[in-house]
Amino acid sequence: MENIITTFRQLYYTCKEQNKKIYETALDYEVSKGEYSEYQIRLQAAKSLNAMKEAIKIGLNSTEPSPSGMSGDDCDKLQKRFNKSGSVLGKTAQKIMTYALATSEQNLRMGIIAACPTAGSCGIVPSVLIAYAEDYNLDENEQINALITAGEVGRIVSVKMALAGAVGGCQAECGVASAMASAALTQMRGGNIKQIINASALALKNILGLTCDPVCGLVEIPCVKRNPFLAIHAVSASELAMADIISKIPADEIVDAMEQTGKLMSPLLKESSQGGLAKTKTAIALEKNILR
Amino acid sequence: MRQSSIIDIISPVMAGPSSSHTAGAVRLGLLARNVYNTKSDKITFKLYNSYALTGKGHGTDKGLLAGLLGFSVDDKRIKNVFDTPEAKQINYEFEFLEDFNRHPNAVDFIFEGGLNMTLSGDSIGAGEIVLTKINKFSVNLDGKYNTLLLVYEDMPGVISSVTRIIQEDNVNIASLHCDRSGKGKDASMCICIDGELSKQCLDKVSELKDMYIVRYIKKLES
Numbered sequence: 001m002e003n004i005i006t007t008f009r010q011l012y013y014t015c016k017e018q019n020k021k022i023y024e025t026a027l028d029y030e031v032s033k034g035e036y037s038e039y040q041i042r043l044q045a046a047k048s049l050n051a052m053k054e055a056i057k058i059g060l061n062s063t064e065p066s067p068s069g070m071s072g073d074d075c076d077k078l079q080k081r082f083n084k085s086g087s088v089l090g091k092t093a094q095k096i097m098t099y100a101l102a103t104s105e106q107n108l109r110m111g112i113i114a115a116c117p118t119a120g121s122c123g124i125v126p127s128v129l130i131a132y133a134e135d136y137n138l139d140e141n142e143q144i145n146a147l148i149t150a151g152e153v154g155r156i157v158s159v160k161m162a163l164a165g166a167v168g169g170c171q172a173e174c175g176v177a178s179a180m181a182s183a184a185l186t187q188m189r190g191g192n193i194k195q196i197i198n199a200s201a202l203a204l205k206n207i208l209g210l211t212c213d214p215v216c217g218l219v220e221i222p223c224v225k226r227n228p229f230l231a232i233h234a235v236s237a238s239e240l241a242m243a244d245i246i247s248k249i250p251a252d253e254i255v256d257a258m259e260q261t262g263k264l265m266s267p268l269l270k271e272s273s274q275g276g277l278a279k280t281k282t283a284i285a286l287e288k289n290i291l292r
Numbered sequence: 293m294r295q296s297s298i299i300d301i302i303s304p305v306m307a308g309p310s311s312s313h314t315a316g317a318v319r320l321g322l323l324a325r326n327v328y329n330t331k332s333d334k335i336t337f338k339l340y341n342s343y344a345l346t347g348k349g350h351g352t353d354k355g356l357l358a359g360l361l362g363f364s365v366d367d368k369r370i371k372n373v374f375d376t377p378e379a380k381q382i383n384y385e386f387e388f389l390e391d392f393n394r395h396p397n398a399v400d401f402i403f404e405g406g407l408n409m410t411l412s413g414d415s416i417g418a419g420e421i422v423l424t425k426i427n428k429f430s431v432n433l434d435g436k437y438n439t440l441l442l443v444y445e446d447m448p449g450v451i452s453s454v455t456r457i458i459q460e461d462n463v464n465i466a467s468l469h470c471d472r473s474g475k476g477k478d479a480s481m482c483i484c485i486d487g488e489l490s491k492q493c494l495d496k497v498s499e500l501k502d503m504y505i506v507r508y509i510k511k512l513e514s
Contacts, residue, residue, distance in 0.1 A: 006295075030298055044299045051305040051366070066309075068349045107308030110351050110371035117301045118418070119311045125302075151298035158296045164417050180301075217346035219309040290349065 005029045006159045008197050008251035011152065015193045022187065022196055023145045026152035045144045045151070048114040052103070052126035055113045059102025066108035068216065068290050071224050075101035078228075092135045093235060097228040099127035104227040108220055117154045117163045120170075120219040121177035123227030125150050128181040128234050132188055142188065149187040150180035153200045161259040165212030165271040168262030174223075174230045175207035175258070181234035186241055199241035201251035203234055208254070208261050211269035213276030215283040216290050222277060304419065304514055307370040312397055313343065313350035316415030318370065319512055321359020323423055323435045324401045324411050326509045333405035335360065335384040340398040343415070344388035353386050356399060364514045365419070429471045429480035435512035437466055437484035440494075445502035446472045446479035453500055454481065461493045478504070 005011050005025070015025045027038050060079065065072035075098055081087075082094045089097070103123035107113045113122040129150070133143045154163065157176050165173050182199040191199065207230070215221040247254070268275030277283055306315040337356050339347050347353055351370065358370040361378045369376050391398075395414035403409045412425035423433040426441065433439055440458070444450055451470065458465060464486040472479035489508060498506045 026298060033297070035297060036299060041298060044303055048302045048305055066349075067351065110307050110309065110314070110354070112305060112366050112368060113308050114303055114305045115311050115315070115419070116303070119306065119308050119314070122308070147302055148298060151302040154301035155296055155298050158301065162418070163301070166417060216349065217342060218349040219313075220349070 003029070003032075006156065008156055008201070008255075011156060012193055012197055021145070021149075022152055022183070022193060023148040026148055026155075041148070042144055045147045046140070048116065049140070049143055049147055051112055051114045052116070053130060055103045055106040055111055055122075056099045056126065056130060058111060059106035060098065062105070062109070064109050066105070066220060067110070068218055068220060070215075070218075070220055070286070070290070071108060072105055074224065075105050089232070092131055093232060095131035095135065096127045096231050096235065099131050100124060100228040100231040101224070103127060104224045108224065116150075117158070117176055117180070118165075118173045120165065120223045121174040121227065121230075124174060124177035124231045124234065125181045125184060127228070127231045129184045129188070132185055136188070138188055146184040146188045149196065150184040153180045153183040157204070157255050157258075160255050161262060167270065168258065169210055169265050169270050170212040170226070171204075171207050171210040171258055172262060173212070174226050175204060175210050178207060178230040178234045178237070179203040181231060182237035182241070185234060185238040189238065189242060191238070191242055195241045195244070197251050198247055199238045201247040201249070201254050202240050202245075203237035204251070204254045204258060205247055205249060206233065206237070208258055209265070211265060211276050212271045213269050213278045214271070214273055215278050215280075216287050217273040217278070221283075304365055306365040306419070307351070307355070307367065310350045311419040312415045312417055313346060313352045314355045314370075315365045315419040316397065316421050317343075317352045317355030317399070318359040318363065318365045319419060319421045319435060319514075320399055320413045320415060320423070321356045321401075322362065322364075322512055323359075323421065323433060323509070324413070325360050325362055327411060327423065327426065327433070327441065327507055328401070328403050328407070328409055329507060330407055331405065332403040332407070333383060335382065335404075336387060336400075336402040337384065338387045338389055338400040338402065340389050340391050340394045340400075342396040343399055344390065347388065356401075357384060360401070366514065426480065428473055429478075431471070431480065431482045432469050433482060433509065437486070438488060438511050439509045440481075440483040440485065440489060440497070441505070441507040441509055442481040442483075442497065442503060443505035444479055444481070444500070445504070446474075446476050447502070450479070450500070451481065454483070454497055457493055457496045458483065458485065458489065460496075461490055463487045463489060463493075
């Protein structure tokens with residue numbers, strides 16, 4: 001296959017022309033580049049998926065504080081609340097929130113996670129993917145297909161913009177993770193190509209401008225709680241897309257806008273901890289207590 | 293520029309919490325281990341700037357040590373590396389410094405013992421790393437290629453002798469980087485290759501006149 005796929009438009013038309021799913025086209029394209037075989041990619045996806053499940057399992061049962069002592073028991077609190085009082089969200093959405101917190105807290109504890117696309121955003125894709133797969137009985141192969149679909153969305157965004165808070169703010173990390181998760185979910189729910197790409201577009205469009213201003217320079221505040229927020233955000237995007245509600249701005253143009261927004265964003269708000277939340281009165285006080 | 297693959301996006305599996313401050317630190321340690329490649333009496337880690345300031349919260353110190361001990365980025369022991377038998381067998385210390393001439397995430401590894409060596413490296417984002425200095429020589433080692441590193445006496449013909457030996461192995465050179473402390477003094481050569489060099493080839497290079505250090509540094513697996 002000589003076709004180069006660097007945009008959502010190219011992805012869409014390649015899938016349409018060849019009557020293939022996004023994960024099939026993505027695998028064909030990766031293999032055509034000559035670096036990996038389909039087997040290697042599926043194997044890595046399975047390895048990441050297993051690490052994600054393991055992190056959730058451990059995270060759900062831990063209240064061990066992070067090295068800074070600032071967090072570690074939020075997932076436990078949320079589970080207790082849901083068990084006692086339920087939630088306006090349904091059962092699967094509750095699970096998604098707890099899985100996202102479990103994973104991002106495990107990340108803080110130096111537990112083993114899959115960076116997807118980054119360590120700070122590691123709770124978003126797994127929570128949505130695994131909670132849905134459990135509740136709707138999807139087998140491992142279908143989960144891997146969904147993870148590859150998510151990976152393809154992240155890959156296309158990364159062609160134009162590095163997926164790093166220091167380059168594009170949090171829109172490039174948790175924002176992209178949310179777009180990836182919405183694609184995975186829409187794939188698992190039987191959404192068509194257009195709906196999957198549209199879900200990603202809607203998710204990305206809604207987080208443009210999200211800054212990266214971590215308190216004390218640690219991947220902790222606001223990162224941990226942002227994971228469950230953006231996991232549910234991914235579900236919202238998928239719901240809209242499954243109803244054929246279309247993003248009026250096409251996905252590729254949203255990525256362009258995101259890249260431009262990242263460039264325009266002050267360096268003080270891009271992982272340097274020199275502005276925003278990181279320079280609030282409370283953050284400065286925490287800094288004195290925690291660092292050194 | 294190399295574009296990301298799907299694998300880059302959905303991995304690595306790693307010990308948290310930060311790709312640059314934790315996984316990057318492990319990879320710097322692994323690469324330093326491959327370069328030094330012998331037993332030392334003492335290792336000093338100098339962490340600079342963001343690595344110094346947020347290193348404890350991100351486990352950067354643990355990551356650097358774990359890498360040096362040969363643990364991979366997804367090793368469960370990283371979190372408690374200070375308590376492992378492997379760590380207890382070696383003599384190490386950490387220093388935390390500020391130097392704004394250095395990269396925000398910079399580290400020096402100072403090895404003392406039968407062979408003294410100082411390595412400097414940076415964690416440049418998303419787990420990507422680069423070793424920038426070996427002793428006083430500038431290098432550019434990112435762990436993505438098998439690399440032949442040589443330190444030798446600067447004289448005419450060394451580069452062609454070395455590349456001819458590599459040619460005999462029928463191996464392609466991806467990049468070649470040379471530096472020297474002065475004309476006729478110590479010089480360094482960093483040769484990144486596609487594929488593998490044979491032991492025979494390495495022996496031949498070692499036998500060249502006035503070769504002080506010959507290291508075959510394997511690319512990082514994770």
